[in-house]
Structure formats: C-alpha cells, structure tokens
Amino acid sequence: MEKQKQKSAAVVGGGLVGAMNTCYLSSRGFKVDLYEARPDIRTMEIVRGRSINLALSYRGRQALKKVGLEDQVVQDGIPMYARMIHDLNGTLRPIPYGKSDQYIMSVDRRKLNETLLTAAEERPDVTLHFQHKLVSCDLEKGKLTFKIEPANGDDSLDQTYQRNGGEDVHVEVTTDLIMGNDGAYSAIRKHMVKRPRFNYSQEYIPHGYMELTVPPHNGEFAMAINYLHIWPRNEYMMIALPNQDKSFTLTLFMPFDMFEQLKTGDDVVKFFMEKFPDSVPLIGEESLKETYFRLPPLPLVSVKCFPYHVSDKAVIMGDAAHAMVPFYGQGMNCGFEDCLVFDEIMEKLDSDLSKVLPEYSMYRSPDAHAINDLAMYNYIEMRKSVNSRWFLMRKKVDAFLHAIMPRVFIPLYTMVSFTRIRYHVVINKAKKQDVLVDNSIQALMALAAVGGGYFTAVAISRHLDSIPGWLRDSVWGFLRGDFAV
Amino acid sequence: MEKQKQKSAAVVGGGLVGAMNTCYLSSRGFKVDLYEARPDIRTMEIVRGRSINLALSYRGRQALKKVGLEDQVVQDGIPMYARMIHDLNGTLRPIPYGKSDQYIMSVDRRKLNETLLTAAEERPDVTLHFQHKLVSCDLEKGKLTFKIEPANGDDSLDQTYQRNGGEDVHVEVTTDLIMGNDGAYSAIRKHMVKRPRFNYSQEYIPHGYMELTVPPHNGEFAMAINYLHIWPRNEYMMIALPNQDKSFTLTLFMPFDMFEQLKTGDDVVKFFMEKFPDSVPLIGEESLKETYFRLPPLPLVSVKCFPYHVSDKAVIMGDAAHAMVPFYGQGMNCGFEDCLVFDEIMEKLDSDLSKVLPEYSMYRSPDAHAINDLAMYNYIEMRKSVNSRWFLMRKKVDAFLHAIMPRVFIPLYTMVSFTRIRYHVVINKAKKQDVLVDNSIQALMALAAVGGGYFTAVAISRHLDSIPGWLRDSVWGFLRGDFAV
Incomplete structure (x- = not known):
C-alpha cells in the first residue's frame, strides 16, 4: 500500500x-x-x-x-456537588446538581x-x-x-x-x-x-459581567468549598466558584445600565450591603470599591x-x-x-x-x-427560577422520577452535564418529560380535588339527567385545572 | 423667535x-x-x-x-382580490384576501x-x-x-x-x-x-427564486387578471402577478439543489410539464428553456x-x-x-x-x-398549507367570525395587509384568536360527541357511585378531546 x-x-x-x-x-x-x-x-x-x-x-x-x-x-479541579443559594436574609440552601456522586468541577x-x-x-x-x-x-x-x-x-x-x-x-x-x-x-x-x-447571528444580552474576589480567610476557604454559590436576585445575580488557592472568584451578572448607576465606591458598597449583604465582609469593603472600578463590565454574546x-x-x-x-x-x-x-x-x-x-x-x-x-x-x-417554590418542587419531582426510572426519565440538567446525549436530543427529551411531569402533577392535584369533590358528585349524580352537558363538562374541566390557559 | x-x-x-x-x-x-x-x-x-x-x-x-x-x-397598479390556486390537475380555486372590497395591488x-x-x-x-x-x-x-x-x-x-x-x-x-x-x-x-x-442576524432560506414571464395572448392577459396566482407544490411553489403591459411575471421559489438538478432545457420543460402543466403553454417552451438558464436563481435572506x-x-x-x-x-x-x-x-x-x-x-x-x-x-x-382542508376551513371560520365580530375578530392576513395595527400586536392578537378558534372548533366537536354519548352517560350515571374517580375523569376528558397532546 x-x-x-x-x-x-x-x-x-x-x-x-x-x-x-x-x-x-x-x-x-x-x-x-x-x-x-x-x-x-x-x-x-x-x-x-x-x-x-x-x-x-x-x-x-x-x-x-x-x-x-x-x-x-x-x-x-475542585468538585461542586450542588448549587448553594444565598438568600437575601442570609439563608443558605443547597440544591444538588444530580445524584450524590455527580458533580461539576471548578477548574x-x-x-x-x-x-x-x-x-x-x-x-x-x-x-x-x-x-x-x-x-x-x-x-x-x-x-x-x-x-x-x-x-x-x-x-x-x-x-x-x-x-x-x-x-x-x-x-x-x-x-x-x-x-x-x-x-x-x-x-x-x-x-x-x-x-x-x-x-x-450575534445577540448581546442586556447583562454584562464583572469579576470580584473572595480571598481565603485565615488561610482557609471563606465559604463552603464544594458548591457553586449563587445569589439569585431575579433581575441580576452573582455566582462564586472555588479556586485552588482557597479563594473564590465572584462573578456579578447585571444589566449594563445598573452597572452604570453605581458611580462611586460608596454606591457600590451600599448596593452590595442591600442586595448581597453576606458577601461584603467576605470581599472586604475596600477591595470591593477598588475592584469594581478597575475594569468595565464585559458584554456577553x-x-x-x-x-x-x-x-x-x-x-x-x-x-x-x-x-x-x-x-x-x-x-x-x-x-x-x-x-x-x-x-x-x-x-x-x-x-x-x-x-x-x-x-x-x-x-x-x-x-x-x-x-x-x-x-x-x-x-x-439561574437568576430567577431558583427562587421559586415551583422550581424546587420540580427539582424534587425530577429527582424522584429519575430514581424510579433512571433510564427513561433523566432530568434536563443531568442530561446536559452528566451525559453525552446530543444537545438537540436533550431538548426534545426534556420537552416530552415536561409534559409527563405536568400531567403527573395535574393528575395528583385532580385526584385530590376529585377525592374532595366525591361526596358532592354523589349528590349531584342523583340529578345528573337534569344538568346540561356543557355545565357538567365545565365542572369536570375546572376540577382538572384545564382552564388555566 | x-x-x-x-x-x-x-x-x-x-x-x-x-x-x-x-x-x-x-x-x-x-x-x-x-x-x-x-x-x-x-x-x-x-x-x-x-x-x-x-x-x-x-x-x-x-x-x-x-x-x-x-x-x-x-x-x-392592478388590484388583486384573491389568491388563485392552480392545482396540479388544472383546477383553479380562488381564495379571497379579505372582504369583497379588499384587495392588494400589483405594482x-x-x-x-x-x-x-x-x-x-x-x-x-x-x-x-x-x-x-x-x-x-x-x-x-x-x-x-x-x-x-x-x-x-x-x-x-x-x-x-x-x-x-x-x-x-x-x-x-x-x-x-x-x-x-x-x-x-x-x-x-x-x-x-x-x-x-x-x-x-442574517438567515438564508434553502429556497432561491427565479423570474419567468407569461406574455399577453392575442393582446390580452393570458390568465384571470385580478388575482395573485399561486401554484403551491409543498416543497416549492410558483406565483404570478399581473403587469400593466398585460403580461404576468412568474416567480419560481425552489430549493437551490432542485434548481441545480435541472441541467438542460429538456429537463426544465419536463419538470414544468409534470409540476406546473398549465403554465407551460402560457410561458412557451422555447421561452422557458431560454429564460431558465439566463440568470442563476437568487438567494432570499x-x-x-x-x-x-x-x-x-x-x-x-x-x-x-x-x-x-x-x-x-x-x-x-x-x-x-x-x-x-x-x-x-x-x-x-x-x-x-x-x-x-x-x-x-x-x-x-x-x-x-x-x-x-x-x-x-x-x-x-403559501406553498403548503393552502393545499390543506384545514387551511380552507380555517379561512372560512375566520371570515365568519370577522363578519359577526368585525372589530373583535380580525383575520391575521387582514390585520397585516389591510390595517396599520402594529405588527407585533398583530402576532399577539392572532395567537389569542387562534386559541379562540381552536376552542370553538373543539367545543363544536365536543358538543357533538357529548350529544352522542349522552344516552350512555345517562345509563352510567345510575351506577356512578361504583365508578372510580380517575376513570370517570378520563372518560370525560376523552370526550372533550383533551388527550390529543
């Protein structure tokens, strides 16, 4: 040859x-x-x-x-097993990324x-x-x-x-x-x-990003190490990933016009004290003032x-x-x-x-x-839904369904981060799973409602012939939550 | 001043x-x-x-x-009151653009x-x-x-x-x-x-376009004048607009790779005879062969x-x-x-x-x-839906709803072409109207189904206490067409 x-x-x-x-x-x-x-x-x-x-x-x-x-x-690298949500009142809530042995890694x-x-x-x-x-x-x-x-x-x-x-x-x-x-x-x-x-196509989002640092405290990580820390605040958010040198890198994502509104070091500290209060002692006021103005926020495309x-x-x-x-x-x-x-x-x-x-x-x-x-x-x-009860319930339902049907039902985040399922297949699969989950939740709610309405139904059934079809239809539909269009 | x-x-x-x-x-x-x-x-x-x-x-x-x-x-300009659909078998079907006095204009x-x-x-x-x-x-x-x-x-x-x-x-x-x-x-x-x-963003569609001409026949328009003629063929289509000089300009929209497959004048004539048979005598075989290769198809962005x-x-x-x-x-x-x-x-x-x-x-x-x-x-x-029964029924339902509620219900095409309602409002309004139309049609179908199922229901009702809630629920849902997810 x-x-x-x-x-x-x-x-x-x-x-x-x-x-x-x-x-x-x-x-x-x-x-x-x-x-x-x-x-x-x-x-x-x-x-x-x-x-x-x-x-x-x-x-x-x-x-x-x-x-x-x-x-x-x-x-x-440093494994991160969960998001760690920092609420405004200082409460910390971990939300796992997957099963207990699944993690993403800060590098x-x-x-x-x-x-x-x-x-x-x-x-x-x-x-x-x-x-x-x-x-x-x-x-x-x-x-x-x-x-x-x-x-x-x-x-x-x-x-x-x-x-x-x-x-x-x-x-x-x-x-x-x-x-x-x-x-x-x-x-x-x-x-x-x-x-x-x-x-x-090129699309810039209204948010820019800026990096800040949480240095080690007394030679150790200043926050729990094996987490991706998130401060979700709906319109903006901050995240933190751990570094090998025991510092954390913070990234603030915020609309450009909000960045521009903070004009002095005092504005910045005041903003952080109001919105990310637990982060201020970790960053340090002086460091915060200095770093914020060192570089402009960068665009995301x-x-x-x-x-x-x-x-x-x-x-x-x-x-x-x-x-x-x-x-x-x-x-x-x-x-x-x-x-x-x-x-x-x-x-x-x-x-x-x-x-x-x-x-x-x-x-x-x-x-x-x-x-x-x-x-x-x-x-x-990331900046909004993680705050909602629905999101938390959904994560739990997903984890439950994944536990009982590990091959059939795989949560979206898991498919993206812990498999090589093709991304476009991930989206299609996730859509089908969403329908399944929504139907399951609705069915559970309907079952509860039907249970509660059972005795009423029994009473009504004695007069069923005299109820017009459209009304009967509407009542059952209402019980099943169909009218939330 | x-x-x-x-x-x-x-x-x-x-x-x-x-x-x-x-x-x-x-x-x-x-x-x-x-x-x-x-x-x-x-x-x-x-x-x-x-x-x-x-x-x-x-x-x-x-x-x-x-x-x-x-x-x-x-x-x-020349008014066009309707689309004129040219079916493969030569049937001509006009579909009006709006009310009888509404038209678009060929200029x-x-x-x-x-x-x-x-x-x-x-x-x-x-x-x-x-x-x-x-x-x-x-x-x-x-x-x-x-x-x-x-x-x-x-x-x-x-x-x-x-x-x-x-x-x-x-x-x-x-x-x-x-x-x-x-x-x-x-x-x-x-x-x-x-x-x-x-x-x-710039997005090119897979289709290119090419213009051909239908000259006047015996000094007159060769097809009905006040129409936008359409030959919808699903994957590709041809349209024709009338000109002041009594000719029509044909535009063929087709995927580039299909254009490329027609390599000789005979290929072109054969293709037109198969797909747009009624247009061939109007264009003329020689003219078709010549024009097709004069310019390459142009892209659409x-x-x-x-x-x-x-x-x-x-x-x-x-x-x-x-x-x-x-x-x-x-x-x-x-x-x-x-x-x-x-x-x-x-x-x-x-x-x-x-x-x-x-x-x-x-x-x-x-x-x-x-x-x-x-x-x-x-x-x-344009190239696909106009062929379907659903599209035709929908146009009729729209026209009916517009006739009885002229200010509340306005068909999409009418809003775009015969009003200055802002385009983004047009889309929002059309989406709501779609829900309305779908629900109306479903309601009609459900009513029919319920009517048919009425006697059954009366029979079942006598034993309602013994039917489990989930089953009863499913039956009603089925009757209402809810399971067509």
Missing part, C-alpha cells in the same frame, strides 16, 4: 479548543501548526480579558480523556490552557507559534497570512523586528486544513460571514452560524462557531466535545476532509444551536 | 425607501442629498437584480398618501421607484446624486465618503473622470443625519455590525438587527434594517411604513434627532421583527 503524503493543519487560536484540536489532529497523523495572536500564556505574568474559572463536566472530561489528559486536569482557565498547550507541544509534528495575528486569509485555498506581533520582552521576536528595520513581519502559510478556533470574535468566521448564503466549514479546507469550532452565554456552564464543554465529535467523524470517514467537513457541519450544528438556546434559557432560570 | 439653522440629511440609497424618505425629510425642512451607487434608473434601458413587481397594500398606501403620491401610484417596482425619485427631486432643497458608491463612513460624526462610479455613457460624469486623469473621484460629505436605506446588503448596516453590543440608530446621527430603515423573505408581500409595505412611523415620531418629538432616533429604534424594532417572523411563517403557509 502506498503511503499517503502527510496532511497539514493550521490551527488558528491557542485557547482551550485550539490546543485540544492540536492534540487530536496530531494523533490523526497531521503536521500541525498552531497560531496564537497573544504571547505564550505560560510565560506571562497576568492574562487579561477572559473569565478566571470554568465548570468542567462530563462532555469536556470525555474529550480530555481521549487525548489522555482527564486525570491530570481533574486533579487540579482554572489559565492552568487548563497551559496544560493543553504543553501537551500539544509534546505531540509529534506540532509547532506552536505565538504572537502570530491573522491579517488575511483565503479559506477556499487554505492560505493564511499572519503578522508577527510586537514581543514585549521576548528577545527572539524583538530580534525579528530589528532585522526587519521595525517594519511589520508577515508570514504566509498554505495548509490542507484551516482549523478556526479563535473565539467569540473569530477572524476566520468573519471571512465566512462574507460568503454567499452563510447564516449568522451568543453566536450561531451555519455552515461551520468551507469546502474541504476550513472549519470553525468552539466559541468561533457557537459562542454562548455562560449560564449553563457548557461553553468549554461544548467546545471540547466539538473536538471529540470531529475526531469521531474523522475516524468514521477515514480522515477524508471533503466528506468530514460537510458531515461535521450537518451533524454538529443542531447540537450547538440547542445548547446555545439552553444557555439562554438558563440565563433566566 | 430665532430661526433654527436648516438641518441636512444624507440619504444613502435611491431605492423605494430612500426616495420616499427624501420626500418626508424635505417636508420636515431638511436639506436632503440622496446618494445612489447605480445610475439613475430613469435613464437606463434595463434594470437588473431586483424583482419586477410588488404587492402594495394598506401600510404602503398610507405612507404614499402622506406624501401625496397614493393616487398616482394606485392608478398604475411595477421600476415605475414606482421612478415616480418616487421624480417626486423627491421636485421637493425643495433636494439633490439626487447617482453613481455615488459609499466607500467609507464615520457614523458617530455624520461623515460619508463616496466614490463616483464609472458613467457608461453619461457625458457629464465621463468628463469628471477625464478631468481627474482616469483616477477615482471621491466626494466627502458631513451631515446632521445619515439615513441608511441601502437595502438588504446595506453598507451602512455593515458599519453598525462592527459596533459594540449590536445585535444582528432574512435580516434582523438592533438598534437601528447611532447616537443622533444615523439610522437605517427598509431592507437595510429588516430584509425579509417575500412571502407576506410586506417588504416594501413595511419599508414605507418605516418612513411614516419615523415621520410620526419626528412630529411628536419636534424633530429632535437625539430623541427621535432612539425612540424609533425602540418603537419600530418589535414590529420589524414580528413581520420578519410572519413572512417566514408564510413561507410555509
């Missing part, structure tokens, strides 16, 4: 998904070059502009597992990214190129042009600049596969948007598009393909699962890119759209 | 909406410059690239009326555009600039740069080119108000998309965005703000109503652009999004 020429791939973006794809493509025998606009985060002191921690769950772990990194990542974005980059670098035929910013591309032809960014202290690159007399240095690349993993504001996707009949590929040459994944609001904790998990799904399709179609790329677009897009929608739905649930 | 300095407006785009806005802004005392990339259509022999005729209805007419153009436009796009341009030109302080293509702009500052396009035979412009030695000629403009009316692929909107927190304005300087309207699929015949009507709504807000807020522009975005966007959705919904209804 003739040996095939080794294929090349250019991965654009050295974030979580780009680094993971580099591992996968190397395993499939590609010569992989990864291009990242920023300097190597492993050499940087401070990395700005992205959230600090993430919730790793089943899908992400399965993707890490296949490239042999699950154990290493998990040992740096440090930077640490995870470093782990992935180092793992990628150790694979065969992999080269990482930092400070390479994409300036133009021809997706059809697999051509990319990068500009080498100023080095800020990196000697080798400063020399490059000097050699070129201070002019821009450009690098041109031609490759068999362009892998666009360059995030929510993807440059590769911007080129796709200009192509004919490309579907695209939801991106959908179709298709994800151009001929047999280019494909986008991760936030580049489906940036989502962070309220289901699935952005990274979905991005990692993208890599795994792509690899599964490569396996199935024998790495024939002319078949793999269209198949990936067709197969993956309904799932990416579905988790995008679920994340948007949870944007309301 | 001090006289205010005259404000200036630059209208980008000389299509239907741009020309109408020029009239409105002139009436409000603006000095208006209209810039259009193409040559003056009034001097061109053939205008390419847009559909030939349009269905003018109430909203568009109201907007024309306020600038004094309704009568002139209407006298050039010629080019003629209408010329009428509007001429009307605009005659207004005070209006200048029209053709062959001015927008090349850059600063929306915040009200600055625009146009490149003068090659003239192709226009002497004055050819001289400009010669004067500049064949180099590009650029024109820079600074204005108080940029009015972006430059269509579905708007350059002004592209600048807005790059701004922070701008929501945007649905665009939504928010907001429509930038500070007090720029606003987009018409297709630039909300291109929609053509299946409700509201693209032009909605664009014209945009102009009218903007003018009404100008009146209310005393032409204070810093208030008018945000108010316009807030007020108009829910309506534009609503008609966008309705048009997409009709994309299915």
Whole structure:
C-alpha cells in the first residue's frame, strides 16, 4: 500500500479548543501548526480579558480523556456537588446538581490552557507559534497570512523586528486544513460571514459581567468549598466558584445600565450591603470599591452560524462557531466535545476532509444551536427560577422520577452535564418529560380535588339527567385545572 | 423667535425607501442629498437584480398618501382580490384576501421607484446624486465618503473622470443625519455590525427564486387578471402577478439543489410539464428553456438587527434594517411604513434627532421583527398549507367570525395587509384568536360527541357511585378531546 503524503493543519487560536484540536489532529497523523495572536500564556505574568474559572463536566472530561489528559486536569479541579443559594436574609440552601456522586468541577482557565498547550507541544509534528495575528486569509485555498506581533520582552521576536528595520513581519502559510478556533470574535468566521448564503447571528444580552474576589480567610476557604454559590436576585445575580488557592472568584451578572448607576465606591458598597449583604465582609469593603472600578463590565454574546466549514479546507469550532452565554456552564464543554465529535467523524470517514467537513457541519450544528438556546434559557432560570417554590418542587419531582426510572426519565440538567446525549436530543427529551411531569402533577392535584369533590358528585349524580352537558363538562374541566390557559 | 439653522440629511440609497424618505425629510425642512451607487434608473434601458413587481397594500398606501403620491401610484397598479390556486390537475380555486372590497395591488417596482425619485427631486432643497458608491463612513460624526462610479455613457460624469486623469473621484460629505436605506446588503448596516453590543442576524432560506414571464395572448392577459396566482407544490411553489403591459411575471421559489438538478432545457420543460402543466403553454417552451438558464436563481435572506440608530446621527430603515423573505408581500409595505412611523415620531418629538432616533429604534424594532417572523411563517403557509382542508376551513371560520365580530375578530392576513395595527400586536392578537378558534372548533366537536354519548352517560350515571374517580375523569376528558397532546 502506498503511503499517503502527510496532511497539514493550521490551527488558528491557542485557547482551550485550539490546543485540544492540536492534540487530536496530531494523533490523526497531521503536521500541525498552531497560531496564537497573544504571547505564550505560560510565560506571562497576568492574562487579561477572559473569565478566571470554568465548570468542567462530563462532555469536556470525555474529550480530555481521549487525548489522555482527564486525570491530570481533574486533579487540579475542585468538585461542586450542588448549587448553594444565598438568600437575601442570609439563608443558605443547597440544591444538588444530580445524584450524590455527580458533580461539576471548578477548574482554572489559565492552568487548563497551559496544560493543553504543553501537551500539544509534546505531540509529534506540532509547532506552536505565538504572537502570530491573522491579517488575511483565503479559506477556499487554505492560505493564511499572519503578522508577527510586537514581543514585549521576548528577545527572539524583538530580534525579528530589528532585522526587519521595525517594519511589520508577515508570514504566509498554505495548509490542507484551516482549523478556526479563535473565539467569540473569530477572524476566520468573519471571512465566512462574507460568503454567499452563510447564516449568522450575534445577540448581546442586556447583562454584562464583572469579576470580584473572595480571598481565603485565615488561610482557609471563606465559604463552603464544594458548591457553586449563587445569589439569585431575579433581575441580576452573582455566582462564586472555588479556586485552588482557597479563594473564590465572584462573578456579578447585571444589566449594563445598573452597572452604570453605581458611580462611586460608596454606591457600590451600599448596593452590595442591600442586595448581597453576606458577601461584603467576605470581599472586604475596600477591595470591593477598588475592584469594581478597575475594569468595565464585559458584554456577553451568543453566536450561531451555519455552515461551520468551507469546502474541504476550513472549519470553525468552539466559541468561533457557537459562542454562548455562560449560564449553563457548557461553553468549554461544548467546545471540547466539538473536538471529540470531529475526531469521531474523522475516524468514521477515514480522515477524508471533503466528506468530514460537510458531515461535521450537518451533524454538529443542531447540537450547538440547542445548547446555545439552553444557555439562554438558563440565563433566566439561574437568576430567577431558583427562587421559586415551583422550581424546587420540580427539582424534587425530577429527582424522584429519575430514581424510579433512571433510564427513561433523566432530568434536563443531568442530561446536559452528566451525559453525552446530543444537545438537540436533550431538548426534545426534556420537552416530552415536561409534559409527563405536568400531567403527573395535574393528575395528583385532580385526584385530590376529585377525592374532595366525591361526596358532592354523589349528590349531584342523583340529578345528573337534569344538568346540561356543557355545565357538567365545565365542572369536570375546572376540577382538572384545564382552564388555566 | 430665532430661526433654527436648516438641518441636512444624507440619504444613502435611491431605492423605494430612500426616495420616499427624501420626500418626508424635505417636508420636515431638511436639506436632503440622496446618494445612489447605480445610475439613475430613469435613464437606463434595463434594470437588473431586483424583482419586477410588488404587492402594495394598506401600510404602503398610507405612507404614499402622506406624501401625496397614493393616487398616482394606485392608478398604475392592478388590484388583486384573491389568491388563485392552480392545482396540479388544472383546477383553479380562488381564495379571497379579505372582504369583497379588499384587495392588494400589483405594482411595477421600476415605475414606482421612478415616480418616487421624480417626486423627491421636485421637493425643495433636494439633490439626487447617482453613481455615488459609499466607500467609507464615520457614523458617530455624520461623515460619508463616496466614490463616483464609472458613467457608461453619461457625458457629464465621463468628463469628471477625464478631468481627474482616469483616477477615482471621491466626494466627502458631513451631515446632521445619515439615513441608511441601502437595502438588504446595506453598507451602512455593515458599519453598525462592527459596533459594540449590536445585535444582528442574517438567515438564508434553502429556497432561491427565479423570474419567468407569461406574455399577453392575442393582446390580452393570458390568465384571470385580478388575482395573485399561486401554484403551491409543498416543497416549492410558483406565483404570478399581473403587469400593466398585460403580461404576468412568474416567480419560481425552489430549493437551490432542485434548481441545480435541472441541467438542460429538456429537463426544465419536463419538470414544468409534470409540476406546473398549465403554465407551460402560457410561458412557451422555447421561452422557458431560454429564460431558465439566463440568470442563476437568487438567494432570499432574512435580516434582523438592533438598534437601528447611532447616537443622533444615523439610522437605517427598509431592507437595510429588516430584509425579509417575500412571502407576506410586506417588504416594501413595511419599508414605507418605516418612513411614516419615523415621520410620526419626528412630529411628536419636534424633530429632535437625539430623541427621535432612539425612540424609533425602540418603537419600530418589535414590529420589524414580528413581520420578519410572519413572512417566514408564510413561507410555509403559501406553498403548503393552502393545499390543506384545514387551511380552507380555517379561512372560512375566520371570515365568519370577522363578519359577526368585525372589530373583535380580525383575520391575521387582514390585520397585516389591510390595517396599520402594529405588527407585533398583530402576532399577539392572532395567537389569542387562534386559541379562540381552536376552542370553538373543539367545543363544536365536543358538543357533538357529548350529544352522542349522552344516552350512555345517562345509563352510567345510575351506577356512578361504583365508578372510580380517575376513570370517570378520563372518560370525560376523552370526550372533550383533551388527550390529543
């Protein structure tokens, strides 16, 4: 058998998904070059502009597992078994995520990214190129042009600049596969948007986010460790995830106009004392005043598009393909699962890119759209519904039904976070289950009502012939709760 | 009282909406410059690239009326009182649009555009600039740069080119108000998309469209004149609108991959003979073969965005703000109503652009999004539902309910086409009416069922005490049709 020429791939973006794809493509025998606009985060002191921690769950772990990194990542994470609701009056209420052995895991974005980059670098035929910013591309032809960014202290690159007399240095690349993993504001996707009949949407929600810190108290975690803490306040909310260094990172989600109303440090403290009173001593008043004004709140965007590929040459994944609001904790998990799904399709179609790329677009897009929608739905649930009695009752009913029918009935959150059921199947299944639960609850209520009305009914039955049909019909309907349209 | 300095407006785009806005802004005392990339259509022999005729209805007419153009436009139009359904077997079935005196009107796009341009030109302080293509702009500052396009035979412009030695000629403009009316692929909107927190979506449907012609037969219309002819075939469809010259323009809507499957003239004729048999002698086989391959099918895009304005300087309207699929015949009507709504807000807020522009975005966007959705919904209804018995029964039930409750119950199509009820209110009202109609129909069916079951019930009632509650409950529920989930 003739040996095939080794294929090349250019991965654009050295974030979580780009680094993971580099591992996968190397395993499939590609010569992989990864291009990242920023300097190597492993050499940087401070990395700005992205959230600090993430919730790793089943899908992400399965993707890490296949490239042999699950154990290493998990040992740096902190399990979170439940939400911990902080009520306004200080009451704490845990709401489990699943069964007692099911948890999501708080992981440090930077640490995870470093782990992935180092793992990628150790694979065969992999080269990482930092400070390479994409300036133009021809997706059809697999051509990319990068500009080498100023080095800020990196000697080798400063020399490059000097050699070129201070002019821009450009690098041109031609490759068999362009892998666009360059995030929510993807440059590769911007080129796709200009192509004919490309579907695209970007939606900014009215909320922005801001990160604050709860430092360790007396060398220990200042709150219960194994929880994702939530302060749901309907129109806005705050959450907290634990870090390895025993601090918590708080994230405040709030409409931009509310952020803008807090103009002074005193405004901020007053607001927190009123709305998140138990958090103030944990953050510290001075730290709160200082941190609130250090950076402006950042926007949250939801991106959908179709298709994800151009001929047999280019494909986008991760936030580049489906940036989502962070309220289901699935952005990274979905991005990692993208890599795994792509690899599964490569396996199935024998790495024939002319078949793999269209198949990936067709197969993956309904799932990416579905988790995008679920994340948007949870944007309301997290800050609002968790406060309602109905939500709590529903969680208990779900847990009960799951316990008695573990394969038939699986709660929505469980399907999303603890299985690899395709996201679009999750939504369909959840809708059917909702009907089942609603009917069950109605039936229980009806049974109670009917029980109570039994003696009345017996009395009425003696005169049944004289009751008009529509009235009889209405009464039974009313008892069954049908009129709540 | 001090006289205010005259404000200036630059209208980008000389299509239907741009020309109408020029009239409105002139009436409000603006000095208006209209810039259009193409040559003056009034001097061109053939205008390419847009559909030939349009269905003018109430909203568009109201907007024309306020600038004094309704009568002139209407006298050039052809009333269409009903859809005329062409079944596969040749049966013709008219389905009225509304009451016997309600009609939509087939108008010629080019003629209408010329009428509007001429009307605009005659207004005070209006200048029209053709062959001015927008090349850059600063929306915040009200600055625009146009490149003068090659003239192709226009002497004055050819001289400009010669004067500049064949180099590009650029024109820079600074204005108080940029009015972006430059269509579905708007350059002004592209600048807005790059701004922070701008929501945007573009969705291409799988269908493309292609125009064909039915010429006059023996100097007369070849089909019944006062109808919008429809050949609904579920997955695809064809429509026809009458023209002043006694021809009809046919538009075939079909998935792109179906268009591509017809590779030869014979394929096309065979397809038409099978699917639209009665149309073939009307079009003529030779003409069909020739026209089908003259131009490729064109895509159909649905665009939504928010907001429509930038500070007090720029606003987009018409297709630039909300291109929609053509299946409700509201693209032009909605664009014209945009102009009218903007003018009404100008009146209310005393032409204070810093208030008018945000108010316009807030007020108009829910309506534009609503008609966008309705048009997409009709994309299915037009080619599919009109074939179903349910659709026909529903149209009759609607007409009956509207006749007995003319103010309370208004059919969806009537609200859209024959009123100025805000589009988003139309949707809400239609949803409520749907519940009403469904309940009425169900009630009728239930009444019949209950009537039939009455004797049974009487028999059972004698033993009611011995029937368990849940069973009794289920039986009544079944009779009422509740189990059709």
